Amino acid sequence: MDNKGVLDSLLRSFGSYYDVKTEGVLPPFAAQATFNMHNEQYFLVKAAQIAQIDSNEFVYIASEENLNQQKITELADAAWSDGLSKVKPDSNHRNSDVTLIIICNKIEENSFSIVKKLKHYKSYMFGFHGWSNFRALAYEVSTGKTVTNRLGKPLKKLVCNL
Numbered sequence: 001m002d003n004k005g006v007l008d009s010l011l012r013s014f015g016s017y018y019d020v021k022t023e024g025v026l027p028p029f030a031a032q033a034t035f036n037m038h039n040e041q042y043f044l045v046k047a048a049q050i051a052q053i054d055s056n057e058f059v060y061i062a063s064e065e066n067l068n069q070q071k072i073t074e075l076a077d078a079a080w081s082d083g084l085s086k087v088k089p090d091s092n093h094r095n096s097d098v099t100l101i102i103i104c105n106k107i108e109e110n111s112f113s114i115v116k117k118l119k120h121y122k123s124y125m126f127g128f129h130g131w132s133n134f135r136a137l138a139y140e141v142s143t144g145k146t147v148t149n150r151l152g153k154p155l156k157k158l159v160c161n162l
Contacts, residue, residue, distance in 0.1 A: 003063045006103050006141055007031065010061065013158065018059065026060070026082050028075055033059040054130075056096040058083040064104040067138060072114050076100055080120045080134055087132060089124035095131055101155065102138040107145065111138070118149040 011031055014020050018033035025032045035057040041050045060079040064071060083098030098120070120134035135152035139145075139159050146156050 001141065003065075003103050003105060003141055006139065007061065007063050010101070010103070010159070013161075014059065018057075026078060028062060028078055029060045030063040031061040033061070035059075052092040053094045054092050055094045056087070057099060058086055058096070059099040059101065061101045062103070064102060065106070067102060067104040067107045067111055067140075069108070069111055069114050072102070072111055072118070072138070075102060076118050076120075076134070076136060084122065084132060087124075089129040091129060093124065093130035095133070097133045097135060099135040099152070099155070100137070101159075102136075104138065104140060105142050107138055107140045107147070112145075112147045115147045116149055 007030060011020050011022070011033075014033045018035045020031060020033045022031045037055045039053040039055075040046075041053070042048055043050055060075075060082070062075050079100040080098055083096070087093075087096040115136055115138045118134065118136045121131065123131040133151050134149070135155060136149045137152045137155040137159060138147050146159055148156050
């Protein structure tokens with residue numbers, strides 16, 4: 001399987017729950033996916049509303065031939081800054097996570113440690129208006145190797161099933 005085949009099957013799996021777009025995306029990325037959830041909690045009747053909770057996830061998918069340190073930091077910074085620009089923190093906002101998935105043919109050996117060390121976090125109004133976390137995953141198509149940062153470990157199962 002090549003990059004295109006992995007990208008297509010990944011987009012199909014995201015298509016069930018996410019709004020996926022492949023046209024008009026931010027230039028270094030091949031696709032973007034967005035998940036929005038709104039939940040309301042109430043007491044006995046809907047008129048006695050206790051809370052509203054908004055949770056979002058912005059996924060950026062890149063397809064590269066060769067992945068090096070410079071390209072990783074460039075993609076991570078672009079995904080994080082664009083993801084944060086879409087966040088609208090208020091009293092109902094719980095979290096807005098940014099996820100970066102990189103599909104490539106070859107990952108340079110020293111780049112595995114760079115992906116593991118990727119870390120971004122932001123809280124809004126000391127956490128009262130929610131927070132944002134950053135997840136990252138890099139998948140080497142030629143060998144099937146997968147590397148994630150600390151928060152991206154649940155993504156590993158998704159890619160390994162492809």
